[in-house]
Amino acid sequence: MNKNRIPIYILAAFVFLGLADVRAWAASYPESWDMDWSKTDFSKTSIDLSEIFSGGPAKDGIPSIDQPSFLPVSEIDDLGPQEPVIALHVNGEARAYPLRIMMWHEIVNDSIGGVPVTVTYCPLCNSSIVFERQLDGVILDFGTTGKLRNSDLVMYDRQTESWWQQFLGEAIVGSMTGKTLKVIPSRLESFERFMKRAPYGKVLIPGAPNMRHYGANPYVGYDSRDVPYGFFRGELPEGIDAMVRVIVVNGEAWSLPLLSKAGVINAGGGLEISWQVGQNSALDSNVIANGRDVGNIVVRQRQGDQWRDVAHDITFAFVFNAFHPGGVIHQ
Numbered sequence: 001m002n003k004n005r006i007p008i009y010i011l012a013a014f015v016f017l018g019l020a021d022v023r024a025w026a027a028s029y030p031e032s033w034d035m036d037w038s039k040t041d042f043s044k045t046s047i048d049l050s051e052i053f054s055g056g057p058a059k060d061g062i063p064s065i066d067q068p069s070f071l072p073v074s075e076i077d078d079l080g081p082q083e084p085v086i087a088l089h090v091n092g093e094a095r096a097y098p099l100r101i102m103m104w105h106e107i108v109n110d111s112i113g114g115v116p117v118t119v120t121y122c123p124l125c126n127s128s129i130v131f132e133r134q135l136d137g138v139i140l141d142f143g144t145t146g147k148l149r150n151s152d153l154v155m156y157d158r159q160t161e162s163w164w165q166q167f168l169g170e171a172i173v174g175s176m177t178g179k180t181l182k183v184i185p186s187r188l189e190s191f192e193r194f195m196k197r198a199p200y201g202k203v204l205i206p207g208a209p210n211m212r213h214y215g216a217n218p219y220v221g222y223d224s225r226d227v228p229y230g231f232f233r234g235e236l237p238e239g240i241d242a243m244v245r246v247i248v249v250n251g252e253a254w255s256l257p258l259l260s261k262a263g264v265i266n267a268g269g270g271l272e273i274s275w276q277v278g279q280n281s282a283l284d285s286n287v288i289a290n291g292r293d294v295g296n297i298v299v300r301q302r303q304g305d306q307w308r309d310v311a312h313d314i315t316f317a318f319v320f321n322a323f324h325p326g327g328v329i330h331q
Helices: 008-017 019-026 099-104 192-195 256-262 317-323
Strands: 070-072 082-091 094-096 107-112 115-122 129-132 143-150 154-156 163-165 170-173 182-184 187-190 202-205 243-249 252-254 262-266 271-276 297-305 306-311 313-316
Touching: 008 154, 070 313, 082 099, 082 115, 082 129, 082 192, 094 099, 094 107, 094 115, 094 192, 099 107, 099 115, 099 202, 099 252, 115 154, 143 163, 154 317, 163 187, 187 297, 243 256, 243 271, 243 297, 243 317, 252 317, 256 262, 313 317
Parallel strands: 094 202
Antiparallel strands: 070 202, 082 094, 082 187, 107 115, 115 129, 129 182, 143 154, 154 163, 163 170, 243 252, 243 313, 262 271, 271 297, 297 306
16 A cells, blocks of 8 residues: 555545645635624734635534543453553543544543543644643633644634634634634553553543544555655755654654653753553554554653652644744754
8 A cells, every 4th residue: 555645535525626726825815705704803813814724624524522531441341451542540530532432533631630621633634632621710622624734633712703823822823813722731651551551540431432443544545654644835944754643742752763762861951761562553553553663751850769750742843833933853
């Protein structure tokens, strides 16, 4: 199989619209957006609206999970031991959100340990980030716009229908423009590691198991490509392959090849980034449980005699470069 081949349903979006038409459509606001986004205040934006265009699905075409269901880890029998999950620990509660589910929904609106959260995953960026969704005293509910910027998920809140950049947690269009969500530390780790750390934990399950091909990867071979899909129109990074995984902490990045070779990197200020084998790539094989091993990453910082998890993101070099142009990638 050609590793640079675009999945048929993504290709169909380009065929239907035509890449040139997509660009023209993106620049044609407000006429093409008013029907679905009558509540969005397009007079307020922190970006050039021509940077946003359709990824194919319509508004909420990728449905968020708003009433998540969970089972204890002891009752889960359909997850491979090395399958990736977004692991979240808040106020004594532990939950895992498998990428086999997140792949098809991208957003889960939840509450854990008394904290309202939104758990997000953008497959095109391999970016899994958890946000606190209470902002200025209001609990926000998030959905998918069906749009992308720099190949990254553009979310919206249902209260104001402002648009938010998932990678930054920042509102970029609408009345909330300039507001930023608080990131909650989480780990992208194998299911077996989550079970060992949280034998009392719970795992997200599909509300309708037959709704999607859960466990399948619709982006076969994506993270082995030379370049991202044509949704990305920005500058590619120099000195590093576009699709190399990088670990982003506080606007700085370390390449996965560097980390996997070192095992542990002490990044200064008590910050430690470590890597161990044993996690499937969700963006490799057509079955996630068969994906190649990309390892588990932990980012912690020492505070006195204790360690605490630090918020971070595991994404691709082209994504980091797009949102942090000129930013440092250690490799």
